[in-house]
Amino acid sequence: MSNDYKDSLLLPQTKFPMRGNLGNNEPLMQEEWNKIKLYEKRLAKNKKNEEYVLHDGPPYANGDIHIGHALNKVLKDFVLRYKSMKGYYTRYVPGWDTHGLPIETALVRTKKVNRNLIDKVEFRKMCSAYALEQVEKQKVQFKRLGILGEWNNPYITLDAKYEASQLRIFANMVSKGLIFKGLKPIFWSPSSETALAEAEIEYHDKKSPSIYVAMDSVEKLDIFEEDFKYLIWTTTPWTIPANLAIAVGDQIKYSFIKVNNVNYLVATELITELTNILEWENVEIIKEVKGNKLEGLTYKHPLYDRISPIVLGHHVTIEGGTGLVHTAPGHGEDDFIIGQQYGLDILCPVDSKGYMTAEAGKYEGEFIEDCNKSVVNDLHDLGYLLKLSWITHSYPHDWRTIKPVIFRATAQWFASIESLKDDMLKEIKNVTWYPKWGELRMANMVKDRKAWCISRQRTWGVPIPVFYNEDGTEILDKEVINHIADIFETEGSNAWYLKTAKELLPVGYTNPASPNGVFIKETDILDVWFDSGTSHHGGMKDFGLPYPSDLYLEGSDQYRGWFNSSLSTGVASIGESPYKTCLTHGFVLDGDGRKMSKSLGNVIDPLKIMKQSGADILRLWVASVDYQSDVRISNDMMKQVSESYRKIRNTIRFMLGNLFDFDPSKNKVDYKDLAEVDQYLTLKLNDLVKKTINSYDHFEFDTVYRDITNFVTRELSAFYLDFTKDVLYIVQANNHNRRSIQTVLYDTTLTLLKLLTPFLPHTTHEAYLHLPHHQYSNMYLENMPEFVEYGDQELITKYDRFMEVRDNILKALEEARNEKVIGKSFNAKLTLYPEGEVKELLSNMNTNLGQIFIVSQFEIKEGTGKYKFNNLTIDVEKAEGETCDRCWQIVEKTHNGLCQRCENIIK
């Protein structure tokens, strides 16, 4: 019986299971890593080496992590693990962004907190507790991904130390004159008397008056020497008192038209529409003029004795209205920007409750809705109103009171960007950007940037540490702010609310503008982008990490966000970008390339994937995609990645199995003594190392993934591991050929485990523990393999060519199989008839070719065979003879069922 000899074979033996069961095993492994302090161990190993710092961008502490977080953190772990295994001293301090509106609203929603009734400090304490809960939750989820770092020593923007650090940057910027106060229109809710953030706005339909108003031109023009009126349209008549300009589009064509002996100027393309709406008859088009010719002309305000200019506005369109836009810088974002450009006042004759102020003249005291009526009536009486109708349109409302909101200019704090721009642009050039277009995108963004509004009328954040004097002037004093920073550092920012101004100011502080020693505290807080934007200090320098960091790695939305705010504050305070390299990843879309959303039901949950398939599967997906553009994820893709994972895992398992009796310290064969094909494999592996290290260095993880999987499938599984079985299983344990092959397998296994550890840290560690005579207690303590100069390029060239010839031979064997000449290749007798270059090649092959082709009988002869290829013809016949019960080769004659080779071995 053939089975009798099975025990005499050296079949693979390993306890490394075929299935990973990652969902269950990974958490146990992570616990173990935590217990043995793996992160610290690796750091200690690199202690004396060069430092490499990836500074973590803080995720917002709210909700479960989503697939985008997973992509981000996994990519970071790839970099960190790779760099660590390269020997760099690579600390990783994770961070969290914990202030801001979403947490305020989460409390209001989930904990039913009534903001109007609760004490400010009490509310802030609740926010803090909630944020820290979220941090802990996300921490667990991030760790589940297999990310190593200082999870017990993170930077959190609500920490007292962090807040203090942030204020010191603010103080620094104050001392450089970069912080100033100005007016800016923002969403304002008269019903709740508060500023609103965009997130607190709901859009509802609202019925509004729609009015067309004619305003008298002051000048007559060379090209049109008659009086005329500028025609504007608005749905907010109450803003007419604040009108300070009319905006036109510079490329839009306008026409002077005559209707019932009155001349109007309107956009040419809107004449027909307006004729209908205004029920005009006999419209006479007189002259056309381009918008840019109108700039600088003036008109009379219809209600006041005021002359205002015609200005150019990029926002002006001909999609509706008249093509001339009523402009009130105190009541609209664009109006405001144009106002800035033209040096207009920011007139805002409306108080916090929505009543007109004295600046509105006769309308003082009227609520805006009433003012609408008054203004319309007056315009009508004065003959400036051409039409009043009512329209229903989508309009912003206060999400709580469901009452309409208005745009209202209010005093805000700004950080000057203008004076930093040149330095920022210079720094952008010095940063290395991945992908390359990042530089362009960033530069464009910075060029367009206006002053940064850093104040928010909220509660949950870092207070702006400014006091007001008795005369209303603000105290912008570096020393004072640093003093506040010191207080925050020990007491936290609640001190701002718990202490009086006197207690907060330095002892004995006086100011000429406050002769009675009375000071008022600012109530605004800092924009959360200022929080996270200063993390290069609070989360980096303060942790003993160098400035600038080596790498920032975030999603492409952060060009506008964190990269930008960090660069601003970095250049402002240090004069240098906080990052040397900036690497961005795309967004995760569904299988069809569409954005994920709850309503579409196409959201993929990383926690679920990890539970079902494992973090290593998720990580391998990250490795497999071109993350620098947008990436897709779908169940099909996860299936594909799982297949790929199984291939890798099983190949490693097979190699481990064939190393069960291999001790490198005793059995290792020197390179020069390896069989030729074993040398070839060593060289191919060496090439893989070179390519892979290079790809890792350039953050090209998908190339690493592809090169490795190709190597595993082609070089190993389909070639080397297939034919070497005839040696590994059959010959004596200590046979030189066998040890030679095992040397390659050992080298290959260890090298692959090393190269794969950034991607599959759980799997490689598990496999490593099953690798006989491994050196360290943990895979992660190994270093990356290094490229070796063997100087044997000729051997590679020769074998690469041979592999092409091999393809032909395999084809011939396949055809013979289709013709039922043979089944498995061991049944075959293979005869080659090479010519020319192939003949030369084969004669140079210093190896057992029959073994490589896994045939029982092999010959090279002169002549012509049945299967024809370039410079090679081939015959495949059924091998005649008897099958050896042990090695299954067909030989001419067996003794007791064994071939000569096996008989010798058994003895």
Place this chain on the structure above:
RNA sequence: AGGCUUGUAGCACAAUGGUAGUGCAUCGGUCUUAUGUGCCGGAGGUUGUGGGUUCGACUCCUGCCAAGCCUACCA
């Protein structure tokens, strides 16, 4: 509307301006000494689309379409 980006086989990715390839999936075959495994082979493409430059375009230019990020707009 503007800035930036992406579009190659079912999927993931390649291709100094020079015959469109690799892996996975699929289909067919084969082994059972890697067995929830291995090996071999086949099929699969007007490179989103219309123009242009060129002897020659996946590659360069341009219009359009689709998708994504960020701005802005809705008076």
